[in-house]
Amino acid sequence: MVSRVIPVAPFDLVIFGGTGDLARRKILPGLFRRFCAGQMPPDARVVGAARSDMSAEDYRRMVRDAIGEFNSDTSYKAADLDAFLARLEYVTIDAKGEAGWSELQKLMAGEGRVEAYYFSVSPSLFGDLAERLHKWGMADAQARIVVEKPFGRDLATACALNATLAEHFDEHQIYRIDHYLGKETVQNLMAVRFGNMLFEPLWNAQYVDHIQITVAETVGVGGRGEYYDKSGAMRDMVQNHLMQLLCLIAMEPPARFDPDAVRDEKLKVIRALDPVLPHHISRGQYQAEACNEAEMPGYRTAVGDAKTRTESFVALKTHISNWRWAGTPFYLRTGKRMAARSSEITVVFKETPHSIFSEEAGRHRNVLSIRLQPNEGITLGVTIKEPGPGGMRLIDVPLDMSFAEALGDDTDHVDAYERLIMDVIRGNQTLFMRGDEVEAAWAWTDPIIQGWEARNDVPKPYDSGSDGPTDSAELMRRDGREWRKVSP
Numbered sequence: 001m002v003s004r005v006i007p008v009a010p011f012d013l014v015i016f017g018g019t020g021d022l023a024r025r026k027i028l029p030g031l032f033r034r035f036c037a038g039q040m041p042p043d044a045r046v047v048g049a050a051r052s053d054m055s056a057e058d059y060r061r062m063v064r065d066a067i068g069e070f071n072s073d074t075s076y077k078a079a080d081l082d083a084f085l086a087r088l089e090y091v092t093i094d095a096k097g098e099a100g101w102s103e104l105q106k107l108m109a110g111e112g113r114v115e116a117y118y119f120s121v122s123p124s125l126f127g128d129l130a131e132r133l134h135k136w137g138m139a140d141a142q143a144r145i146v147v148e149k150p151f152g153r154d155l156a157t158a159c160a161l162n163a164t165l166a167e168h169f170d171e172h173q174i175y176r177i178d179h180y181l182g183k184e185t186v187q188n189l190m191a192v193r194f195g196n197m198l199f200e201p202l203w204n205a206q207y208v209d210h211i212q213i214t215v216a217e218t219v220g221v222g223g224r225g226e227y228y229d230k231s232g233a234m235r236d237m238v239q240n241h242l243m244q245l246l247c248l249i250a251m252e253p254p255a256r257f258d259p260d261a262v263r264d265e266k267l268k269v270i271r272a273l274d275p276v277l278p279h280h281i282s283r284g285q286y287q288a289e290a291c292n293e294a295e296m297p298g299y300r301t302a303v304g305d306a307k308t309r310t311e312s313f314v315a316l317k318t319h320i321s322n323w324r325w326a327g328t329p330f331y332l333r334t335g336k337r338m339a340a341r342s343s344e345i346t347v348v349f350k351e352t353p354h355s356i357f358s359e360e361a362g363r364h365r366n367v368l369s370i371r372l373q374p375n376e377g378i379t380l381g382v383t384i385k386e387p388g389p390g391g392m393r394l395i396d397v398p399l400d401m402s403f404a405e406a407l408g409d410d411t412d413h414v415d416a417y418e419r420l421i422m423d424v425i426r427g428n429q430t431l432f433m434r435g436d437e438v439e440a441a442w443a444w445t446d447p448i449i450q451g452w453e454a455r456n457d458v459p460k461p462y463d464s465g466s467d468g469p470t471d472s473a474e475l476m477r478r479d480g481r482e483w484r485k486v487s488p
């Protein structure tokens, strides 16, 4: 299947932090792929900006290496890479000082082009960058800023950051990025829900028993220990990625697929979330891998604090207090060093109200599973008769829609970042979080974290390579349910 690539308008994209890990691993290889796909106009420019003193030539060399290392698709032509690199500039700049700003201002002086400024730097510099862009006359009507996560560490800091950005930019110029929203399947979630007659009539408490959202990682904190320990799974994953998935699965159909209509509906979901009760939460820290302790340290060793109470795993049950979902629990779970890398949303439907079959046929439920990674796809478990002459025995079989199989190569190489950056250039904010959404998410998360702090809550240990602490399974078992197995 051949996808239609519509080139975006000519643009200048400045990447603050253009030498950093995110820029080298995701942003620049992603832009290169869009260039190869013909989506980036030939006169678009990308300006790397950081404190390191280097020439544009040095920067192009660095980006060439980064693309060589991080671009999964190696089938590109050398001439395309040269042409892409020729679109790159570099400015040595200090977000906290005056060095480099007049040079950047001169580079951005062209008229009638989209100007995008990607804040791929430490969050402590977001405010400085916004202020300086304004001071140097670059916060004009064409400008838009892309702000990385984390967006605050609680409600107060998120409100303060929103207020600082709002001094210099209108909300329609601010793109708060959550790369989960750029994933193909996440957008497909909306297409499946709102593009088919089949699901929406069943999408409510009357037919849905419960919904599970799992984002499991096999990696530990790695070299990010110091940063991660100040944050933990609740701030790093639940407040943003899992909440966004929860919003998309639970929201009312927006009147139109436009940014504010979608984000209004997401916001209503967050505002309707019940507070989470302490016994509806499981918190954990992964343990060292017994067989290989030297290479696989436990959480506390990895972050260098033998007494840290930060969680690397959290599972919780919550409810959405509205007409559609009253009584349907939502179970959220995320953790590091789990059995497999897997992100999945599972909608478990109720049993039929009455079975016409004998008891031996058993009771069955339809399960719709939306897999974000790996192997993006959607599976619907349906109940059929077990083949053979053994009478009416029922089994569940998957109706499988693997996107890679159905759509061929098209889905393989489009990464969430490149999709979202093109949305920024197009001026489409649908897949970006609005300021009030982020604040509402913190308003729900803060009391949970404050409760842990007030109770000096100590996370439960769990084995690396497992599905989390035992009380996570217990959280489900108490309700007569169970988690889906975390599998690759």
Ligand code: NAP
Pocket: 016, 017, 018, 019, 020, 021, 022, 023, 049, 050, 051, 052, 093, 094, 095, 096, 119, 120, 121, 122, 123, 125, 148, 149, 150
């Ligand atoms: P990083 O590797 O530490 O890179 C930071 C970048 O900022 C470097 O280019 C650095 O270059 C530049 N920088 C530092 N101080 C500066 C200053 N005063 N003025 C101008 N530039 C400055 O960080 P990262 O991992 O790329 O992360 C960047 C942002 O993305 C962070 O907000 C992070 O939370 C977010 N994020 C990262 C990832 C990821 O996978 N890496 C994932 C999600 C979100 P110089 O030292 O040369 O100035």
